[in-house]
Amino acid sequence: MQQSDARYGTAPLSAPAVLATAILSLAAVDGAAQHATAFDIEDGARAYENVCANCHGPDGDLIAGIDLGRGMFRRPLSDDQIVDIILNGIENTPMPATPGISEAQAREIVAWLRTSAANRVTSSDGGDPERGKMVFEGTGQCLQCHRVAGRGSRTGPDLTRIGLLRRAAELEVALLEPDALVQPENRTYRVVPRGGEPVVGRLLNHDTFTVQLIDADEKLRSFDKGGLTEHGFVASPMPSYREQLDPQAIADLVSYMSSLRGIE
Amino acid sequence: MTQTNRISLVSTVALVILLGGAAHAQVGIERIVAAAEEPHNWLSYSGTFDNQRYSRLEQIDTGNVGRLELAWVWQARSLEKFEATPLVVDGVLYTVQAPNDVVALDAATGRIFWTYHHEPSPDARTCCGRVNRGVAILGDTLFMGTIDALLLAIDARSGELLWQTEVADARANYSITMSPSVVGDKVVIGTAGGDMGIRGFVAAFDAASGELVWKFHTIPGPGEFGNDTWAGESWQTGGAAVWNAGAWDPATNLIFFGTGNPAPDWDGSTRRGDNLYSNCVIALDADTGELAWFYQFTPHDELDYDATQVPVLADIQWRGEPRAVMLWANRNGLMYVLDRVSGEFLYGKPYVALNWMDGFDEKGRPQRVPGMVPTPQGTLIRPHVHGATNWQPPSFSPRTGLFYVSHWENSGIIVTGQFPTPIGVNGRQTTMGQVNLEPLFNNDEEAYGVIRAYEPATLEPTWEFRMSDITWGGVLSTAGDLVFGGGKDGYFLALDATTGELLWRASLGGQINAGPMSYAVGGRQFVAIAAGSALFTFALPR
Numbered sequence A: 001m002q003q004s005d006a007r008y009g010t011a012p013l014s015a016p017a018v019l020a021t022a023i024l025s026l027a028a029v030d031g032a033a034q035h036a037t038a039f040d041i042e043d044g045a046r047a048y049e050n051v052c053a054n055c056h057g058p059d060g061d062l063i064a065g066i067d068l069g070r071g072m073f074r075r076p077l078s079d080d081q082i083v084d085i086i087l088n089g090i091e092n093t094p095m096p097a098t099p100g101i102s103e104a105q106a107r108e109i110v111a112w113l114r115t116s117a118a119n120r121v122t123s124s125d126g127g128d129p130e131r132g133k134m135v136f137e138g139t140g141q142c143l144q145c146h147r148v149a150g151r152g153s154r155t156g157p158d159l160t161r162i163g164l165l166r167r168a169a170e171l172e173v174a175l176l177e178p179d180a181l182v183q184p185e186n187r188t189y190r191v192v193p194r195g196g197e198p199v200v201g202r203l204l205n206h207d208t209f210t211v212q213l214i215d216a217d218e219k220l221r222s223f224d225k226g227g228l229t230e231h232g233f234v235a236s237p238m239p240s241y242r243e244q245l246d247p248q249a250i251a252d253l254v255s256y257m258s259s260l261r262g263i264e
Numbered sequence B: 001m002t003q004t005n006r007i008s009l010v011s012t013v014a015l016v017i018l019l020g021g022a023a024h025a026q027v028g029i030e031r032i033v034a035a036a037e038e039p040h041n042w043l044s045y046s047g048t049f050d051n052q053r054y055s056r057l058e059q060i061d062t063g064n065v066g067r068l069e070l071a072w073v074w075q076a077r078s079l080e081k082f083e084a085t086p087l088v089v090d091g092v093l094y095t096v097q098a099p100n101d102v103v104a105l106d107a108a109t110g111r112i113f114w115t116y117h118h119e120p121s122p123d124a125r126t127c128c129g130r131v132n133r134g135v136a137i138l139g140d141t142l143f144m145g146t147i148d149a150l151l152l153a154i155d156a157r158s159g160e161l162l163w164q165t166e167v168a169d170a171r172a173n174y175s176i177t178m179s180p181s182v183v184g185d186k187v188v189i190g191t192a193g194g195d196m197g198i199r200g201f202v203a204a205f206d207a208a209s210g211e212l213v214w215k216f217h218t219i220p221g222p223g224e225f226g227n228d229t230w231a232g233e234s235w236q237t238g239g240a241a242v243w244n245a246g247a248w249d250p251a252t253n254l255i256f257f258g259t260g261n262p263a264p265d266w267d268g269s270t271r272r273g274d275n276l277y278s279n280c281v282i283a284l285d286a287d288t289g290e291l292a293w294f295y296q297f298t299p300h301d302e303l304d305y306d307a308t309q310v311p312v313l314a315d316i317q318w319r320g321e322p323r324a325v326m327l328w329a330n331r332n333g334l335m336y337v338l339d340r341v342s343g344e345f346l347y348g349k350p351y352v353a354l355n356w357m358d359g360f361d362e363k364g365r366p367q368r369v370p371g372m373v374p375t376p377q378g379t380l381i382r383p384h385v386h387g388a389t390n391w392q393p394p395s396f397s398p399r400t401g402l403f404y405v406s407h408w409e410n411s412g413i414i415v416t417g418q419f420p421t422p423i424g425v426n427g428r429q430t431t432m433g434q435v436n437l438e439p440l441f442n443n444d445e446e447a448y449g450v451i452r453a454y455e456p457a458t459l460e461p462t463w464e465f466r467m468s469d470i471t472w473g474g475v476l477s478t479a480g481d482l483v484f485g486g487g488k489d490g491y492f493l494a495l496d497a498t499t500g501e502l503l504w505r506a507s508l509g510g511q512i513n514a515g516p517m518s519y520a521v522g523g524r525q526f527v528a529i530a531a532g533s534a535l536f537t538f539a540l541p542r
Helices: A015-023 A038-051 A079-088 A103-119 A129-137 A168-176 A247-258 B003-018 B029-033
Strands: A188-193 A199-206 A210-215 A220-224 A228-234 B069-075 B087-089 B092-097 B101-106 B112-116 B136-138 B141-145 B150-155 B161-166 B181-183 B186-190 B201-206 B212-217 B247-249 B254-258 B280-285 B291-296 B312-318 B321-329 B334-339 B345-350 B357-360 B366-368 B379-381 B395-397 B402-409 B412-414 B448-455 B460-467 B476-478 B482-486 B491-496 B502-507 B517-521 B524-531 B534-539
Touching: A038 A103, A079 A103, A129 A247, A168 A247, A188 A210, A199 A220, A220 A228, B029 B136, B087 B136, B087 B517, B136 B181, B141 B186, B181 B247, B247 B312, B312 B395, B321 B402, B395 B476, B402 B482, B448 B482, B460 B491, B476 B517, B482 B524
Parallel strands: none
Antiparallel strands: A188 A199, A188 A228, A199 A210, A210 A220, B069 B534, B087 B092, B092 B101, B101 B112, B136 B141, B141 B150, B150 B161, B181 B186, B186 B201, B201 B212, B247 B254, B254 B280, B280 B291, B312 B321, B321 B334, B334 B345, B357 B366, B379 B412, B395 B402, B402 B448, B448 B460, B476 B482, B482 B491, B491 B502, B517 B524, B524 B534
């Protein structure tokens, strides 16, 4: 993913730019989307539902590592490349060719995807990423649990790429209601080994017989469920910032986290 | 086929065995019919035509299964889901490297004899992966359906193409993922594409020439019985695809197939009516393709409850009398006992939590709960779109008399015309048989996978083995009183067939998307299962 290319719909945007993008959504997208009419985009949405949604889901985020609704692909793709993939599929992957549609229809789908991606970056209105960074590293004490570009703790989720992974609205919910939208890999799990002390950590994986977590000392731990007297989920240690930070600080924080798009 | 024929065929098989059987003998239809008599081989998708997926090999049993160890692994050069059940014929194992490469391996070592590569047309389109569930064999010829809707005949010894025929037009969204059924001198096969506007059918081809012998449309045309169960012209694109293996009962010469959902999937407004023969089991005369009977599990389905599970045929005591029945754990959350001669509904009941029906009428038609249909606002439906079970094959053990089914509990909101997301499932992964090992569920209590043993007379479970995640893995039972199965978390399991106790497990590092099978070479029993992109075999230490 190229981090600074607005045509992928995921570039870091200042608050005014976000507003501008929301109002003039087609300005942030290129190729097919630039020349697409509202009717084309509407047709593209319908074609997406008929052709793509069965596997990719209505929001385009059902397949790991791909979030079509936010312009996130496994690698940067031009409009022409996406059209080619829609029509011809990707060899040796589950992505099939779609011979039943025309190139024009494929371009309408791309227009819809680009517009959709641009329109979704709207929830950090009024936030300032520079101020947000100060909150993140200062009063918010976020680095006590989280890590960004090699700084901070590993006990919470690494947020270096969080702007690629979560919408601004989701980030806002995570700050205000931390238990509302916890991803499976970020849940907090507590185990009690037979004859041992309880261990609490962030759940990394689990299956019928075992559980894997990273504990408070940042150690990777794996347990056989048969050797545990107790095991199960507990509430997230992430505090709600609803009372701790004012709305402007929340907007700044969201704006900063939305700008986190990997190591430059 | 008459009873007299069957006896003489068994004698023929006995003669073959007495003559040694070391040479690669042709797999005549008599051997396939009497496959249970040569349990060292696995001659069709489920081992036998009744789809019991029961191995009469007993070297591996409850007492020694704990010592089971890896025999060999074959790594497919494919990133697709590995859904094929292998065949084994006299020491040669045949399987499919998805989408459509046939591979012949030494069943004792896993070394490759030959590979046949098929390059599917770019027109091929599949709903849920470019997969294949296995080949069929007759004589010295292997048969495979392809995702570009061809039927191929391949020489089992050389791997050379003998003939190919177009089953349907791939450009019109027809594809083939199922294992074909060999019946008499014919190869019977259907197509996938039921979610993409096809008109489903099942067709028989001459095994020697590839010529079409008969074709049965699973949606009746104008003037035929049942066409009026489709509003307007909706019959032309109504789906009802046949995309999983059938069963054959030589005693009646009937073949049985389950049919898929009607299309569009989650919106029935354009196809008012029962939508025959979608979501049915159809019984056809194997010689002519004429319909003998049908039973519709889910009339006018708007919940994507394909009835494409493999029909399991069993002879059981039913209400004190011996009866030839068909056992069916359906995607719609109901389990059934049907008379397989007449099609009579004998019994049915839910085997998971469900809310779309609340009973049957006297003919076995489900009574719908008002309002339990997709709506623009969304309706909470149990079981969810992927169903209580799906295509993965179950098993019936004549030794224990139990019916073994792998399935899951789940629910989800279904919105009119939209692809649904199950509740409890995290939204970052497709649920159509993923190829990774990440946990699927956000909430372990809202949904889980399970292998259960059911008593056919009551359809009550006698035991269960619960898994932390869903399962797309089938089930094998054996004469060693074992049940083999597995799940999305990549464990291959051996359970006590009577109690469900876990006796052995192996972590295979890849999701299980196939049914287990068993065979023997040189007196050594193997159990095989595909997981991730590889085929694993296990045996006792030498």
